Amino acid sequence: xxxxxxxxxxxxxxxxxxxxxxxxxxxxxxxxxxxxxxxxxxxxxxxxxxxxxxxxxxxxxxxxxxxxxxxxxxxxxxxxxxxxxxxxxxxxxxxxxxxxxxxxxxxxxxxxxxxxxxxxxxxxxxxxxxxxxxxxxxxxxxxxxxxxxxxxxxxxxxxxxxxxxxxxxxxxxxxxxxxxxxxxxxxxxxxxxxxxxxxxxxxxxxxxxxxxxxxxxxxxxxxxxxxxxxxxxxxxxxxxxxxxxxxxxxxxxxxxxxxxxxxxxxxxxxxxxxxxxxxxxxxxxxxxxxxxxxxxxxxxxxxxxxxxxxxxxxxxxxxxxxxxxxxxxxxxxxxxxxxxxxxxxxxxxxxxxxxxxxxxxxxxxxxxxxxxxxxxxxxxxxxxxxxxxxxxxxxxxxxxxxxxxxxxxxxxxxxxxxxxxxxxxxxxxxxxxxxxxxxxxxxxxxxxxxxxxxxxxxxxxxxxxxxxxxxxxxxxxxxxxxxxxxxxxxxxxxxxxxxxxxxxxxxxxxxxxxxxxxxxxxxxxxxxxxxxxxxx
Amino acid sequence: xxxxxxxxxxxxxxxxxxxxxxxxxxxxxxxxxxxxxxxxxxxxxxxxxxxxxxxxxxxxxxxxxxxxxxxxxxxxxxxxxxxxxxxxxxxxxxxxxxxxxxxxxxxxxxxxxxxxxxxxxxxxxxxxxxxxxxxxxxxxxxxxxxxxxxxxxxxxxxxxxxxxxxxxxxxxxxxxxxxxxxxxxxxxxxxxxxxxxxxxxxxxxxxxxxxxxxxxxxxxxxxxxxxxxxxxxxxxxxxxxxxxxxxxxxxxxxxxxxxxxxxxxxxxxxxxxxxxxxxxxxxxxxxxxxxxxxxxxxxxxxxxxxxxxxxxxxxxxxxxxxxxxxxxxxxxxxxxxxxxxxxxxxxxxxxxxxxxxxxxxxxxxxxxxxxxxxxxxxxxxxxxxxxxxxxxxxxxxxxxxxxxxxxxxxxxxxxxxxxxxxxxxxx
Numbered sequence: 001x002x003x004x005x006x007x008x009x010x011x012x013x014x015x016x017x018x019x020x021x022x023x024x025x026x027x028x029x030x031x032x033x034x035x036x037x038x039x040x041x042x043x044x045x046x047x048x049x050x051x052x053x054x055x056x057x058x059x060x061x062x063x064x065x066x067x068x069x070x071x072x073x074x075x076x077x078x079x080x081x082x083x084x085x086x087x088x089x090x091x092x093x094x095x096x097x098x099x100x101x102x103x104x105x106x107x108x109x110x111x112x113x114x115x116x117x118x119x120x121x122x123x124x125x126x127x128x129x130x131x132x133x134x135x136x137x138x139x140x141x142x143x144x145x146x147x148x149x150x151x152x153x154x155x156x157x158x159x160x161x162x163x164x165x166x167x168x169x170x171x172x173x174x175x176x177x178x179x180x181x182x183x184x185x186x187x188x189x190x191x192x193x194x195x196x197x198x199x200x201x202x203x204x205x206x207x208x209x210x211x212x213x214x215x216x217x218x219x220x221x222x223x224x225x226x227x228x229x230x231x232x233x234x235x236x237x238x239x240x241x242x243x244x245x246x247x248x249x250x251x252x253x254x255x256x257x258x259x260x261x262x263x264x265x266x267x268x269x270x271x272x273x274x275x276x277x278x279x280x281x282x283x284x285x286x287x288x289x290x291x292x293x294x295x296x297x298x299x300x301x302x303x304x305x306x307x308x309x310x311x312x313x314x315x316x317x318x319x320x321x322x323x324x325x326x327x328x329x330x331x332x333x334x335x336x337x338x339x340x341x342x343x344x345x346x347x348x349x350x351x352x353x354x355x356x357x358x359x360x361x362x363x364x365x366x367x368x369x370x371x372x373x374x375x376x377x378x379x380x381x382x383x384x385x386x387x388x389x390x391x392x393x394x395x396x397x398x399x400x401x402x403x404x405x406x407x408x409x410x411x412x413x414x415x416x417x418x419x420x421x422x423x424x425x426x427x428x429x430x431x432x433x434x435x436x437x438x439x440x441x442x443x444x445x446x447x448x449x450x451x452x453x454x455x456x457x458x459x460x461x462x463x464x465x466x467x468x469x470x471x472x473x474x475x476x477x478x479x480x481x482x483x484x485x486x487x488x489x490x491x492x493x494x495x496x497x498x499x500x501x502x503x504x505x506x507x508x509x510x511x512x513x514x515x516x517x518x519x520x521x522x523x524x525x526x527x528x529x530x531x532x533x534x535x536x
Numbered sequence: 537x538x539x540x541x542x543x544x545x546x547x548x549x550x551x552x553x554x555x556x557x558x559x560x561x562x563x564x565x566x567x568x569x570x571x572x573x574x575x576x577x578x579x580x581x582x583x584x585x586x587x588x589x590x591x592x593x594x595x596x597x598x599x600x601x602x603x604x605x606x607x608x609x610x611x612x613x614x615x616x617x618x619x620x621x622x623x624x625x626x627x628x629x630x631x632x633x634x635x636x637x638x639x640x641x642x643x644x645x646x647x648x649x650x651x652x653x654x655x656x657x658x659x660x661x662x663x664x665x666x667x668x669x670x671x672x673x674x675x676x677x678x679x680x681x682x683x684x685x686x687x688x689x690x691x692x693x694x695x696x697x698x699x700x701x702x703x704x705x706x707x708x709x710x711x712x713x714x715x716x717x718x719x720x721x722x723x724x725x726x727x728x729x730x731x732x733x734x735x736x737x738x739x740x741x742x743x744x745x746x747x748x749x750x751x752x753x754x755x756x757x758x759x760x761x762x763x764x765x766x767x768x769x770x771x772x773x774x775x776x777x778x779x780x781x782x783x784x785x786x787x788x789x790x791x792x793x794x795x796x797x798x799x800x801x802x803x804x805x806x807x808x809x810x811x812x813x814x815x816x817x818x819x820x821x822x823x824x825x826x827x828x829x830x831x832x833x834x835x836x837x838x839x840x841x842x843x844x845x846x847x848x849x850x851x852x853x854x855x856x857x858x859x860x861x862x863x864x865x866x867x868x869x870x871x872x873x874x875x876x877x878x879x880x881x882x883x884x885x886x887x888x889x890x891x892x893x894x895x896x897x898x899x900x901x902x903x904x905x906x907x908x909x910x911x912x913x914x915x916x917x918x919x920x921x922x923x924x925x926x927x928x929x930x931x932x933x934x935x936x937x938x939x940x941x942x943x944x945x946x947x948x949x950x951x952x953x954x955x956x957x958x959x960x961x962x963x
Binding site for chain 1: 570572573574575576577578579580581582583584585587589591593595607609611612613614615616617619620621622623624643644645647648649650651652653656657658659662666667669685
């Protein structure tokens with residue numbers, strides 16, 4: 001459900017171009033970041049290889065062992081081999097910063113090989129192009145009048161998905177993208193927040209699980225890293241990654257990190273052929289003296305150990321955490337194992353809860369679960385169409401008593417709603433997800449006029465039923481009495497005027513893709529502190 | 537305004553809770569939330585599936601001013617937090633004495649935030665089914681659902697059956713009490729012979745015990761007295777309180793009920809005593825010993841008119857009198873104040889016993905008809921045939937304190953009869 005549409009906050013947005021859809025990857029990939037911006041017009045050029053399929057390159061019968069080298073502006077990034085798979089989604093990301101004032105044409109070479117081992121002669125260099133030669137040669141033109149373009153063995157606008165297949169006998173099919181971040185985010189020198197997620201969100205025994213850690217600017221907002229459609233198409237994405245001195249991924253135990261990448265924006269680590277049971281992991285980013293830690297998480301591989309809910313990102317006991325349950329709408333998804341639902345759920349976690357800097361910094365306060373049965377978002381309406389009516393799974397009343405909020409994710413488009421701790425949303429309506437979470441469980445009121453949800457939400461209210469109370473409270477939020485504004489509920493009953501010092505419209509409870517403000521933060525932080533005392 | 541200086545370490549980032557100079561309402565004295573930054577020392581979360589917390593789950597259909605409960609259960613998980621809930625409803629958990637144990641602000645399931653055509657959302661009221669969840673409290677036996685906006689109670693939920701079911705299934709829950717309550721004995725005593733229209737006392741004695749393992753507990757014993765057609769009982773049931781019933785210390789209680797014969801014949805009165813814990817949280821694992829039953833059969837006799845020494849009044853008798861004549865009169869219903877008609881010609885002579893009231897009622901002890909037969913004649917000259925009997929006065933015996941003589945017997949159709957007449961003992 002979308003709060004009123006407002007113009008997006010004036011943000012320092014990146015003009016993004018090109019490349020590579022981020023898909024679930026496998027094996028170790030490191031997107032080498034540049035050192036902190038140093039040019040007059042620093043620009044990041046990024047290549048992401050999302051898919052490789054064997055088309056004759058491999059001469060063994062036990063699957064391909066693909067590996068790659070991507071060279072941008074003469075700087076090579078190597079990616080280790082992925083064994084025994086003829087079709088892979090490696091999510092290889094290579095990135096290089098150039099000074100666009102100096103370098104307007106950036107050469108890119110993508111090389112993919114199949115490791116044969118010593119019994120099969122030398123490694124096979126796979127043919128990626130229809131024309132002569134094997135490697136993919138591209139030129140990224142940063143200065144094109146019509147905008148960034150890619151030319152060479154494939155051509156088109158940046159930010160497009162490209163495919164290519166070699167013309168020879170030892171060819172491969174490759175799908176990739178190219179991105180160019182002009183005017184990249186100026187990285188705060190001493191702060192970052194780490195975001196870390198696994199893929200797939202709910203693995204099954206035998207799957208490969210890839211953990212991806214990202215170092216992000218705390219100024220991250222919803223819609224920056226995952227496209228938000230709460231109101232329309234949403235603004236373009238913004239690169240919020242920053243270069244960390246060190247990124248660590250810890251898996252299974254505390255003995256030491258399983259992956260350490262220095263001077264990087266992202267790091268990944270893959271656990272192959274996971275067994276049924278649990279995986280635990282954590283991620284850490286270090287910038288100077290500053291450290292950001294996700295906290296340890298527990299996730300389930302296969303069926304849950306108990307109960308109906310499947311823990312996909314559990315940070316602590318339910319008495320001490322905000323428990324959010326993501327429910328597949330049975331009209332659109334077959335169940336929790338539906339790949340489309342897993343993608344949707346991961347999208348919501350990454351793009352909404354972990355897509356807003358304030359919430360990401362508090363990631364240790366949230367548990368995420370997925371329901372093992374489907375729910376429903378809507379009921380048929382007399383005369384056609386549907387009415388929103390959030391219905392949890394059949395055992396919602398008894399098996400999810402502890403759920404602080406439930407989000408029923410659906411694919412179709414209708415007017416969403418929220419009631420009694422359940423809300424409906426499209427998985428790309430990320431701003432809506434956070435706004436509704438503001439309502440429940442945090443008890444934040446709407447902060448726009450004139451027929452929203454209003455009540456004096458004590459303690460730590462954001463809305464008062466008298467001006468005097470609002471004015472008395474304003475200094476505690478770093479404001480003055482004059483900041484208090486009225487909101488009149490125009491409905492006949494109660495026909496009441498409320499007061500808030502929260503700004504309009506740039507506020508989580510006022511518009512989509514708008515961040516929580518001081519009053520919201522005070523309330524949420526109070527709530528989370530209570531959680532830590534076991535009151536959740 | 538109190539200014540809290542506490543910082544919250546979030547995601548390993550040491551930040552003031554709000555970038556501006558903001559005072560936070562964080563609870564004082566708690567550990568700094570989310571302060572872990574070292575993977576080598578930070579705790580790895582463990583499942584809390586062994587969390588003993590439970591919840592009340594109430595499902596109801598809500599209208600504008602009422603809620604009809606459709607289901608009440610004890611959820612096996614903890615209740616969600618109500619920390620952030622608006623006070624649209626107040627859920628009052630009350631104990632067995634209707635004292636409020638806890639007041640919980642709750643969202644109103646009828647309130648829906650509905651997306652509007654122009655974006656934004658509108659809060660509307662939509663009656664329909666809804667779920668209320670609160671923390672479980674085994675001492676709470678009802679929940680009042682109060683609509684704060686309307687200022688009225690929507691419903692009062694009886695939680696006791698759900699608690700009882702839960703504790704029976706989970707007697708080891710720390711909030712539940714396990715006590716095997718038992719009726720050890722139930723006895724009924726009283727006159728086994730009476731007459732139609734007469735009321736006799738029925739004495740019931742019940743012994744109950746707590747066979748453990750937990751205690752003491754308060755319990756209530758219900759005695760149900762059931763009677764067939766032909767007798768009535770007042771009252772039909774009774775209850776008594778076995779307060780503080782401790783393991784190893786049975787309690788006994790006596791009650792008295794009035795049984796009245798309304799029809800002649802033999803009637804069996806059944807008394808069933810049942811013990812039940814006062815509190816729903818007391819799980820009684822053995823239901824089979826919660827009741828005790830006893831019976832008492834009462835012979836309701838036809839009351840008859842007895843005329844000692846017909847033709848005399850006030851019926852003089854002598855302590856040395858050898859044969860005392862008397863007549864059992866044939867009467868119609870209502871005649872001489874008698875409720876049931878009686879045909880004296882149907883008297884079984886061998887069944888006749890003559891003597892004093894107490895001995896005849898208590899043990900049918902008396903002297904037989906002296907000649908072993910009933911002499912039939914119209915003693916009262918009312919046109920029907922009466923039965924004349926003769927009793928050996930010295931064997932009764934008649935004493936100087938005798939004031940009445942009675943007769944008891946049966947008729948050829950198996951019904952008992954009984955009657956008495958005043959006598960005056962003369963020298």
